[in-house]
Amino acid sequence: MVWEVFRQERAGQAFQHAGSLSAPDLRFAEIYARDFYGRRNESEALWLVPREQIHGVGEFADELERNYHRVDGYSLKAKLKEARDRAGKAPAGDR
Amino acid sequence: MTERAKLLLEIADDELILGWRDSEWTGIAPFLEEDVAFSSIAQNEIGHARALYELAAGDLGTTADELAFDRTPEEYRCAQLVELRRLDWAHTIARHWLYETADAIRIEALKASDDAELAGLAAKIDREEVYHRMHAEMWAERLRNEPRFREAVDELWPYAFGLLEGEQREALCERVERQAVEPVVRGGHSDELRELWEEMTIVRRSVPGAAW
16 A cells, blocks of 8 residues: 655645655554654654545646636737837827 | 663663664565664664663773673673574564563663663653554554464563563563463573674674774
8 A cells, every 4th residue: 555645844834745655554654654754853744645545636728728827927028019019110190 | 780780781782682683674674664664673772772881881981882892792681582583574573572562661660760860761762662662563463363473472472571570571461461481581692692793793803992
Protein backbone atom coordinates (compact mmCIF):
# COMPACT_ATOMS: atom_id res chain seq x y z
CA MET A 1 0.00 0.00 0.00
CA VAL A 2 1.39 3.37 -1.00
CA TRP A 3 1.05 6.41 1.23
CA GLU A 4 1.52 9.97 0.09
CA VAL A 5 3.21 12.13 2.70
CA PHE A 6 2.63 15.84 3.08
CA ARG A 7 4.74 17.86 5.45
CA GLN A 8 4.41 21.18 7.18
CA GLU A 9 7.74 22.80 7.69
CA ARG A 10 6.71 25.50 10.19
CA ALA A 11 3.55 25.99 12.22
CA GLY A 12 0.96 27.87 10.22
CA GLN A 13 2.47 27.03 6.84
CA ALA A 14 0.66 25.09 4.14
CA PHE A 15 1.36 21.36 3.88
CA GLN A 16 3.37 20.39 0.84
CA HIS A 17 3.84 17.05 -0.84
CA ALA A 18 7.04 15.49 0.51
CA GLY A 19 7.11 12.10 -1.19
CA SER A 20 5.60 8.67 -0.83
CA LEU A 21 6.34 5.45 1.00
CA SER A 22 5.17 1.88 1.01
CA ALA A 23 3.67 0.43 4.22
CA PRO A 24 1.08 -2.28 4.94
CA ASP A 25 -1.08 -0.16 7.24
CA LEU A 26 -1.33 3.19 9.02
CA ARG A 27 0.80 2.11 12.01
CA PHE A 28 3.70 1.13 9.78
CA ALA A 29 3.19 4.21 7.61
CA GLU A 30 3.40 6.47 10.66
CA ILE A 31 6.60 4.89 11.94
CA TYR A 32 8.25 5.10 8.53
CA ALA A 33 7.03 8.66 7.90
CA ARG A 34 8.45 9.78 11.25
CA ASP A 35 11.81 8.39 10.19
CA PHE A 36 11.79 9.69 6.63
CA TYR A 37 10.39 13.16 7.21
CA GLY A 38 10.58 13.90 10.93
CA ARG A 39 13.68 12.58 12.62
CA ARG A 40 15.83 15.59 11.76
CA ASN A 41 13.26 18.04 13.14
CA GLU A 42 12.59 19.16 9.58
CA SER A 43 8.81 19.00 9.95
CA GLU A 44 6.26 20.49 12.28
CA ALA A 45 3.59 17.96 11.28
CA LEU A 46 2.85 15.34 8.62
CA TRP A 47 -0.24 14.20 6.76
CA LEU A 48 -0.44 10.62 5.57
CA VAL A 49 -2.87 9.85 2.77
CA PRO A 50 -3.43 6.46 1.16
CA ARG A 51 -2.70 7.00 -2.53
CA GLU A 52 -5.96 5.28 -3.49
CA GLN A 53 -7.89 7.94 -1.57
CA ILE A 54 -6.55 10.64 -3.80
CA HIS A 55 -8.78 11.56 -6.72
CA GLY A 56 -6.70 13.00 -9.49
CA VAL A 57 -8.06 15.59 -11.90
CA GLY A 58 -6.23 16.63 -15.05
CA GLU A 59 -6.52 17.61 -18.73
CA PHE A 60 -8.19 20.96 -18.86
CA ALA A 61 -9.76 21.74 -22.24
CA ASP A 62 -9.26 25.14 -23.78
CA GLU A 63 -10.26 24.46 -27.37
CA LEU A 64 -11.34 28.04 -28.07
CA GLU A 65 -8.20 29.61 -26.59
CA ARG A 66 -10.04 31.73 -24.09
CA ASN A 67 -6.80 33.03 -22.72
CA TYR A 68 -8.60 35.63 -20.56
CA HIS A 69 -9.40 32.67 -18.22
CA ARG A 70 -5.77 31.98 -17.60
CA VAL A 71 -3.80 33.11 -14.60
CA ASP A 72 -1.05 34.48 -16.81
CA GLY A 73 -3.65 36.95 -18.05
CA TYR A 74 -4.19 38.03 -21.54
CA SER A 75 -1.69 40.04 -23.41
CA LEU A 76 -2.72 43.58 -24.27
CA LYS A 77 0.58 44.44 -25.88
CA ALA A 78 -0.24 43.51 -29.49
CA LYS A 79 -3.77 44.84 -29.28
CA LEU A 80 -2.60 48.15 -27.82
CA LYS A 81 -0.01 48.58 -30.55
CA GLU A 82 -2.60 47.89 -33.20
CA ALA A 83 -4.93 50.42 -31.62
CA ARG A 84 -2.21 53.07 -31.43
CA ASP A 85 -1.23 52.53 -35.03
CA ARG A 86 -4.83 52.87 -36.09
CA ALA A 87 -5.31 55.95 -33.97
CA GLY A 88 -2.06 57.51 -35.31
CA LYS A 89 -3.11 57.09 -38.93
CA ALA A 90 -6.66 58.26 -38.51
CA PRO A 91 -7.54 61.91 -39.21
CA ALA A 92 -7.84 64.09 -36.07
CA GLY A 93 -11.53 64.65 -36.46
CA ASP A 94 -12.21 60.90 -36.40
CA ARG A 95 -10.64 60.32 -32.99
CA MET B 1 33.25 -0.49 41.00
CA THR B 2 30.16 1.21 42.41
CA GLU B 3 26.69 -0.32 42.02
CA ARG B 4 25.73 2.65 39.88
CA ALA B 5 28.66 2.14 37.49
CA LYS B 6 27.85 -1.58 37.23
CA LEU B 7 24.22 -0.84 36.39
CA LEU B 8 25.19 1.80 33.84
CA LEU B 9 27.60 -0.60 32.15
CA GLU B 10 25.02 -3.38 32.03
CA ILE B 11 22.55 -1.20 30.21
CA ALA B 12 25.15 0.54 28.05
CA ASP B 13 26.61 -2.81 26.96
CA ASP B 14 23.13 -4.14 26.17
CA GLU B 15 22.39 -1.11 24.04
CA LEU B 16 25.76 -1.08 22.26
CA ILE B 17 25.73 -4.77 21.37
CA LEU B 18 22.08 -4.77 20.33
CA GLY B 19 22.62 -1.61 18.28
CA TRP B 20 25.51 -3.36 16.56
CA ARG B 21 23.48 -6.51 15.88
CA ASP B 22 20.50 -4.54 14.60
CA SER B 23 22.77 -2.55 12.29
CA GLU B 24 23.67 -5.83 10.56
CA TRP B 25 20.34 -5.42 8.74
CA THR B 26 21.35 -2.16 7.13
CA GLY B 27 21.07 -2.64 3.38
CA ILE B 28 19.42 -6.08 3.60
CA ALA B 29 16.24 -5.51 5.63
CA PRO B 30 13.03 -6.97 4.14
CA PHE B 31 12.11 -3.74 2.34
CA LEU B 32 13.43 -0.23 1.91
CA GLU B 33 11.24 1.56 4.44
CA GLU B 34 12.06 -1.00 7.11
CA ASP B 35 15.75 -0.78 6.26
CA VAL B 36 15.74 2.92 7.07
CA ALA B 37 13.59 2.54 10.20
CA PHE B 38 15.55 -0.38 11.65
CA SER B 39 18.91 1.24 10.91
CA SER B 40 17.70 4.35 12.67
CA ILE B 41 16.70 2.29 15.71
CA ALA B 42 20.15 0.68 15.71
CA GLN B 43 21.74 4.10 15.58
CA ASN B 44 19.58 5.33 18.47
CA GLU B 45 20.60 2.35 20.62
CA ILE B 46 24.26 3.12 20.06
CA GLY B 47 23.54 6.76 20.94
CA HIS B 48 21.95 5.63 24.20
CA ALA B 49 24.99 3.45 24.89
CA ARG B 50 27.25 6.46 24.42
CA ALA B 51 25.26 8.61 26.87
CA LEU B 52 25.29 5.80 29.45
CA TYR B 53 29.02 5.14 28.97
CA GLU B 54 29.71 8.85 29.42
CA LEU B 55 27.92 8.88 32.76
CA ALA B 56 29.75 5.71 33.83
CA ALA B 57 33.07 7.09 32.55
CA GLY B 58 32.70 10.09 34.86
CA ASP B 59 32.34 7.74 37.84
CA LEU B 60 35.19 5.48 36.74
CA GLY B 61 37.66 8.14 35.61
CA THR B 62 37.82 6.96 32.01
CA THR B 63 36.14 7.77 28.67
CA ALA B 64 33.11 6.43 26.83
CA ASP B 65 35.29 5.11 23.97
CA GLU B 66 37.57 3.25 26.36
CA LEU B 67 34.57 1.62 28.02
CA ALA B 68 32.99 0.72 24.71
CA PHE B 69 36.07 -0.64 22.95
CA ASP B 70 39.04 -1.20 25.24
CA ARG B 71 37.67 -3.87 27.55
CA THR B 72 38.10 -7.60 27.02
CA PRO B 73 35.00 -9.54 25.94
CA GLU B 74 34.82 -11.07 29.45
CA GLU B 75 34.51 -7.60 30.98
CA TYR B 76 31.33 -6.76 29.07
CA ARG B 77 28.22 -6.94 31.23
CA CYS B 78 25.62 -7.37 28.49
CA ALA B 79 22.99 -10.09 28.55
CA GLN B 80 23.30 -12.96 26.09
CA LEU B 81 20.02 -11.98 24.46
CA VAL B 82 21.72 -9.12 22.63
CA GLU B 83 24.84 -11.08 21.66
CA LEU B 84 23.18 -13.68 19.49
CA ARG B 85 23.74 -13.34 15.80
CA ARG B 86 20.37 -14.16 14.35
CA LEU B 87 20.07 -12.98 10.82
CA ASP B 88 16.52 -13.98 10.16
CA TRP B 89 13.67 -11.55 10.49
CA ALA B 90 11.47 -13.65 12.80
CA HIS B 91 14.24 -13.90 15.42
CA THR B 92 15.23 -10.28 14.95
CA ILE B 93 11.69 -9.06 15.63
CA ALA B 94 11.23 -11.55 18.47
CA ARG B 95 14.38 -10.24 20.14
CA HIS B 96 13.49 -6.62 19.40
CA TRP B 97 10.03 -7.00 20.93
CA LEU B 98 11.26 -8.93 24.00
CA TYR B 99 14.12 -6.51 24.53
CA GLU B 100 12.05 -3.35 24.18
CA THR B 101 9.42 -4.70 26.56
CA ALA B 102 12.05 -5.59 29.15
CA ASP B 103 13.95 -2.35 28.60
CA ALA B 104 10.77 -0.33 29.22
CA ILE B 105 10.44 -1.91 32.68
CA ARG B 106 14.06 -1.15 33.45
CA ILE B 107 13.80 2.46 32.22
CA GLU B 108 10.62 3.10 34.22
CA ALA B 109 12.47 2.05 37.38
CA LEU B 110 15.43 4.29 36.53
CA LYS B 111 13.15 7.27 35.85
CA ALA B 112 11.79 6.86 39.39
CA SER B 113 15.31 6.69 40.87
CA ASP B 114 16.48 9.12 43.59
CA ASP B 115 19.66 9.60 41.58
CA ALA B 116 18.75 12.73 39.58
CA GLU B 117 21.44 12.18 36.93
CA LEU B 118 20.32 8.63 36.31
CA ALA B 119 16.62 9.54 36.32
CA GLY B 120 17.24 12.44 33.95
CA LEU B 121 19.18 10.35 31.46
CA ALA B 122 16.56 7.56 31.65
CA ALA B 123 13.80 10.07 30.86
CA LYS B 124 15.78 11.36 27.87
CA ILE B 125 16.42 7.87 26.53
CA ASP B 126 12.78 6.92 27.07
CA ARG B 127 11.58 9.69 24.78
CA GLU B 128 13.26 7.84 21.89
CA GLU B 129 12.43 4.38 23.17
CA VAL B 130 8.72 5.20 22.85
CA TYR B 131 9.11 4.93 19.08
CA HIS B 132 11.15 1.75 19.32
CA ARG B 133 8.34 0.21 21.33
CA MET B 134 5.73 1.35 18.81
CA HIS B 135 7.84 -0.24 16.08
CA ALA B 136 8.39 -3.48 18.02
CA GLU B 137 4.74 -3.82 18.98
CA MET B 138 3.38 -3.26 15.50
CA TRP B 139 5.69 -5.93 14.13
CA ALA B 140 4.97 -8.36 16.98
CA GLU B 141 1.24 -7.95 16.41
CA ARG B 142 1.61 -8.41 12.69
CA LEU B 143 3.66 -11.61 13.08
CA ARG B 144 1.77 -12.92 16.12
CA ASN B 145 0.25 -15.90 14.28
CA GLU B 146 3.30 -16.75 12.21
CA PRO B 147 4.78 -20.08 13.39
CA ARG B 148 8.33 -18.89 12.72
CA PHE B 149 7.83 -15.85 14.91
CA ARG B 150 6.23 -17.84 17.74
CA GLU B 151 9.07 -20.35 17.68
CA ALA B 152 11.60 -17.52 17.77
CA VAL B 153 9.90 -15.97 20.81
CA ASP B 154 9.85 -19.38 22.55
CA GLU B 155 13.52 -19.87 21.82
CA LEU B 156 14.57 -16.40 23.02
CA TRP B 157 12.29 -16.16 26.05
CA PRO B 158 14.80 -17.62 28.59
CA TYR B 159 17.35 -15.08 27.34
CA ALA B 160 14.90 -12.17 27.67
CA PHE B 161 13.89 -13.38 31.13
CA GLY B 162 17.55 -13.26 32.17
CA LEU B 163 17.89 -9.63 31.08
CA LEU B 164 16.10 -8.47 34.21
CA GLU B 165 16.17 -9.44 37.87
CA GLY B 166 13.75 -9.79 40.80
CA GLU B 167 10.41 -8.03 40.57
CA GLN B 168 11.19 -6.73 37.12
CA ARG B 169 11.09 -10.33 35.85
CA GLU B 170 7.54 -10.71 37.12
CA ALA B 171 6.54 -7.51 35.38
CA LEU B 172 8.04 -8.83 32.15
CA CYS B 173 6.09 -12.11 32.44
CA GLU B 174 2.90 -10.11 32.74
CA ARG B 175 3.61 -7.85 29.81
CA VAL B 176 4.54 -10.58 27.38
CA GLU B 177 1.99 -13.04 28.84
CA ARG B 178 4.49 -15.80 29.55
CA GLN B 179 5.47 -17.99 32.48
CA ALA B 180 8.74 -17.74 34.38
CA VAL B 181 11.48 -20.03 33.02
CA GLU B 182 15.03 -20.94 33.90
CA PRO B 183 16.79 -17.73 32.83
CA VAL B 184 19.98 -17.38 30.84
CA VAL B 185 21.57 -15.11 33.42
CA ARG B 186 23.83 -12.15 32.82
CA GLY B 187 27.53 -12.83 33.36
CA GLY B 188 28.35 -15.61 30.91
CA HIS B 189 28.98 -14.83 27.27
CA SER B 190 28.39 -16.64 24.02
CA ASP B 191 31.09 -17.28 21.40
CA GLU B 192 29.16 -14.89 19.24
CA LEU B 193 30.18 -12.01 21.49
CA ARG B 194 33.87 -12.78 20.96
CA GLU B 195 33.42 -12.73 17.18
CA LEU B 196 31.50 -9.48 17.40
CA TRP B 197 34.16 -8.02 19.70
CA GLU B 198 36.91 -8.87 17.17
CA GLU B 199 35.01 -6.95 14.51
CA MET B 200 33.88 -4.09 16.72
CA THR B 201 37.28 -3.27 18.19
CA ILE B 202 39.47 -3.90 15.14
CA VAL B 203 40.16 -0.22 14.46
CA ARG B 204 40.85 0.61 18.11
CA ARG B 205 43.22 -2.33 18.39
CA SER B 206 45.06 -1.62 15.14
CA VAL B 207 45.73 2.06 16.02
CA PRO B 208 45.48 2.43 19.80
CA GLY B 209 44.22 5.82 20.87
CA ALA B 210 43.15 6.77 17.32
CA ALA B 211 40.66 9.59 17.05
CA TRP B 212 38.55 10.66 14.07
